[in-house]
Amino acid sequence: MSELERLASLRTDASAAVAAFRRRAAEEGLLDVAYAELESPLGPLTVFVTPRGLVRVGYGAVEDEVDQVASLLSPRVLAAPERTDHVRRELDEYFAGRRQSFDLPLDWSLVHGFAGNVLQATARIPFGSVSTYQEVASEAGSPRAYRAAGNALGSNPIPIVVPCHRVLHSGGGLGGYTGGLDRKRFLLRLEGVRAD
Numbered sequence: 001m002s003e004l005e006r007l008a009s010l011r012t013d014a015s016a017a018v019a020a021f022r023r024r025a026a027e028e029g030l031l032d033v034a035y036a037e038l039e040s041p042l043g044p045l046t047v048f049v050t051p052r053g054l055v056r057v058g059y060g061a062v063e064d065e066v067d068q069v070a071s072l073l074s075p076r077v078l079a080a081p082e083r084t085d086h087v088r089r090e091l092d093e094y095f096a097g098r099r100q101s102f103d104l105p106l107d108w109s110l111v112h113g114f115a116g117n118v119l120q121a122t123a124r125i126p127f128g129s130v131s132t133y134q135e136v137a138s139e140a141g142s143p144r145a146y147r148a149a150g151n152a153l154g155s156n157p158i159p160i161v162v163p164c165h166r167v168l169h170s171g172g173g174l175g176g177y178t179g180g181l182d183r184k185r186f187l188l189r190l191e192g193v194r195a196d
Contacts (some may be wrong), residue, residue, distance in 0.1 A: 033073055034080035037062050038088050041095050042183050045160075046079070053105030054087055056157045059179040072110060091160065097190070100127035102161045115152035117141055117172045122153065123165045128191045132170045155176060162189065 015105035033055065034046045039107075046065040048056040055073065070077045081088075086104065094098035111119055118141075121139035125131050137149035153164040159178055165187040169175045177184035 003024040015116070031032070031078050031080065031083075032071055032076040032119055034078060034083035035062075035066065035069070036079065036081035036084040036088065038084075038091060041089065042179065042186060045091070045093075047084050049084050049087060050107045050109070052107035052109070054158060054161060055109055057159055057161060059183070094160070095190070100191075104161060106158060106161070110157040111152075112154075113141065113153065114140060114148060118152035119156055119158075119162050120151045120165075122164055122167060123162045125163055127163075128193060130166050130168050130188075130193055133166055133175065134170055148174065151196065163187075166191075166193075 015151075023193045033036070033048050033050050038045045038047060040166040043059070044062070046056075046062050046190055047054065048058070048065075048069050050073070054154055055068055056065070066077055073094070090102050090104055091098060094102070095196075106123075108119075117140035118136055121136050125136075129181075133146040133149045133153070134143065136153070137146045138144055140149060142148070149167075153167055154163055154176055156164045156178060162188075165177060167175065174181055174184055
C-alpha cells in the first residue's frame with residue numbers, strides 16, 4: 001500500500017470514528033446541542049439545535065459561537081452536521097427564494113420575559129412585510145417599551161428564522177441589526193422590501 005493510500009485509509013477510518021462517536025453520544029443522551037457551520041449569501045452561519053429545536057443562528061466565528069452556547073446552555077456541544085440538515089435545507093430554500101416561512105421547531109431557551117414576547121411577536125411578521133419597534137412592543141404587551149423591544153431584537157439568538165430584520169423604525173429607517181445593516185438590507189431585498 002502506498003503512502004497516499006495509507007493516509008486516505010486513515011482519513012476514512014477517522015471520519016467513520018467521528019461519525020460513530022457523534023451517533024453514540026446522541027443515543028446515550030450525552031449530546032445536548034448539535035451544531036454545524038453553513039455557507040450562505042450572508043457569509044458563514046453557525047446553527048445550533050437541541051432536542052427541542054433550533055436554538056441559535058450565529059454570524060460570528062464558529063469557536064466564539066460554540067463558546068457562547070456552551071456557557072449559556074450546556075457544555076455538551078458537538079459538531080454534528082447531520083442533526084442540522086433540516087435547518088440547512090430550509091435556509092437554502094429561503095435564500096434561493098423558494099421558501100417564505102420556516103417550519104422549524106424552535107427552542108426558546110436563550111430568551112426570557114419580555115424579550116421572549118417580543119421575539120414571538122416578531123416571528124409572526126409575514127414574509128415581505130415589515131413592522132416597527134413600537135408595533136412589536138405593543139404586540140408583546142407593552143406599547144411604550146419600544147426601546148426594550150429594540151434591545152430584545154438586538155439580542156435575537158435566532159436571526160433570519162425569527163425575522164428581526166423585518167422590524168424598522170417608525171419613520172421607516174432601518175434601525176439596527178445583529179448581523180449588521182448590510183445583512184439586514186440583503187434580507188429585506190430578498191423578501192421584496194425596499195430597504196432605503
